[in-house]
Amino acid sequence: MASSTVTSSQPDRPPRPNLAFRRLRGRRSPAEFAALVRRAAREIGERVSCDARYVGRVEAGEIRCPNYAYERVFLYMFPGRTLADLGFAPRSSVRGRGARPAGDASPPCGTDPVPTAGDTGAAVKPYDTQDPYETHENHEESDVLRRAFMTGGGATVAAALGPFGLPIDAAATPADRPQRRAGSTEATALEEAVRRIRLLDDRHGADGLYRRAAAPLRAAYALLDAGATRQATVDRLHSGAGELAISVGWLAHDSGRFDDARSHYAEALATARVTGDPALEAHAFCNTAFLARDAGRPREAVRAAQAAQRVGRPLGSARLMSLLALREAGGWAGLADRTGCEQALARAHALFARGRSDADPEWMTFYGEAELEGLEAQCWSTLGDWPRAARHARRAAEVQDPHFTRNIALYTAELADDLARGGRPDEAAQAGLRVLELLDQVQSSRIQTMLAGTARVLLPHRRALGVSEFLERHASLPRGV
Structure with missing residues (x-):
């Protein structure tokens, strides 16, 4: 897809009503059904702004294929069904692509196309800030982001992540920066950039993304310098810039650039304190704690x-x-304080059992049972309790939402390492092979480092079932993968 013209979301022919979707609504009103969609989204950590109008547009056939967020929600609500079963058209048919060669079947709606070498995607359209979860441009843009990310299309990634209408060129001079004051449109674009980075990281890991994320961060702080006329907008800009700094810091953290990550987290912390934003401050301290643990500073x-x-x-x-x-438990584990670690873990479980609430920060959508299990596995691994660590890592991989490929790879790599160090080389090799199969979708130095450690532990066990295959495949990986 070297080039593409995005067609209107309203085709020339009259839309065909989606009767299959209407039947699924049953006797509920559109508003009642929309509430069920929003509730299902919260359960799987998605954010959709579904209302009666959106349901009506789907049933009228105006929305021929949902975006990826809605896709995940609908498939969660109606397990066992495909989007075609729900009455939606193939995704390729609503993207304005050229005709496909005869016999080249279009992928079903919701299926990610396979990128080809040199394919950098289409030009990105401006984001519809009034209804960001319903536009046709959002379908195209989501595809562009994934394809550009996995094929290394740096310019496209930078353009897609950058707040629209703002300079994101690293060489931009003060004269190039925004001269007018920012408004709600810019604040919304900034908030959306944060969400996109988090989504791409969840799916693919940080390595390929970090190199492209600094420019949007510079644009965010240029917005703060430009100022805004309304205090509410100023607050949103500060919060958005701080959250973006944390997101970019995490990309640095996950790709092994600890000094860069520390700088970004400190920037977010300073922004939080200048504006008196406790939610942002808590988030910055949270990530700082995680970084300190990984960097070998457990007391910090x-x-x-x-x-x-x-x-x-x-x-x-x-x-x-x-x-x-x-996060505290991880620090205590690093200090070899088993009692302190166990007490912090007990608090974590008790608090988790209280469930979700409207007070939960938006950035915490990743934190569910899988993450709880995965972080506990890391604590027991640090303490050298390999069997216990392996049990929690296995559970984390089992319950993780299948869309979050990066986390599945991470938890499975943790499992492989715990099994290897716990004297179960054959099982470790099988887990390691599962991770290797995911590396064409995931770029994370953290995961690669874990696999390298597992390979070293398994070297003396070459003759165990599956170990030689894992070692050979790991050794054949291209450098940097």
Whole structure:
């Protein structure tokens, strides 16, 4: 798809009503059904702005194929059905692509096309800030992001992530920066850039994305310099810039650039303190604690996690406090303090059991049972309790949403390492092979480092079932993969 002209979301022919979707609504009103969609989205960590109008547009056939967020929600609500079963058209038929060669079947709606060498995707259209989850441009843009990311289309990724209408060129001079004051459109674009980075990271890992994410961050702080006329917009800009700094910091963290990550987290923390934003401050401390643990500074990890809990407690989110307790547990494990670790883990589980609430920060959508299990596995691994670590890592991989490929690879790599160190080389090799199969979709230095460690542990066990195959395939990986 070297080039593409995006067609209107309203085809020339009259839309065909989606009777299959209408039957699924049953006797519920459109508003009642929309509420069920939003509830299902929350259960799987998605964000959709579904209302009665959206349901009506789907049933009228105006929305011929949903975007990827709605796709995941609908398939979760109606297990065993495909999007075709729900009355939607193939995704390729609503993207304005040229005619396909005879016999080249279009992929079903919701199926990601396979990128080809040199394919950098189509030009990105401006985002519809009034209804960002319903536009045709969003379908095209989501595809462009994934294809450009996996094929290394740097310019396209930068353009797709950058807040629209803002300079994101690294060489931009002060004269190139926004001269007019920012408004709600720019604030919305900034918030959306954060969501896109998180989505791509969840699916593919950080390595290929980090190199392209610095420019949108510069654009975000250029917005702060330009100012805004309304205080509400100023607050949104500060919060958005701080969250973007944390997201870029995490990309640096996950790709092994610890010094860069520390700088970005510090920038977010400073932004939070300047504006008196406790939610942003808690998030910055949370990530700082995680980084300190990974960088071999466990005492700092404990202190940062405890600071996050102090500032985050008044926010009223049990899930946030549960995650922060896990961050503290990781620090205690690094200090070889089993009692401190167990106490923090107990708090994390008790708080997690209280369930979700409206007070939960948006960035915490990743934190579910799988992440809880995965972080606990890391604690037991650090303490050298390999069997216990393996049980939690296995559970994490089993319950993780299949769309989050990066996390599945991470938890399975953790499982492989725990099994290898726990004296179960054959099972470790099988888990390692599963991770290798995912590396064409995931780019994460963290996962690659874990696999390399597992391979070293398994070297003396070459003759065990499956170990030689794992070692040979791992050794054949291209450098940097």
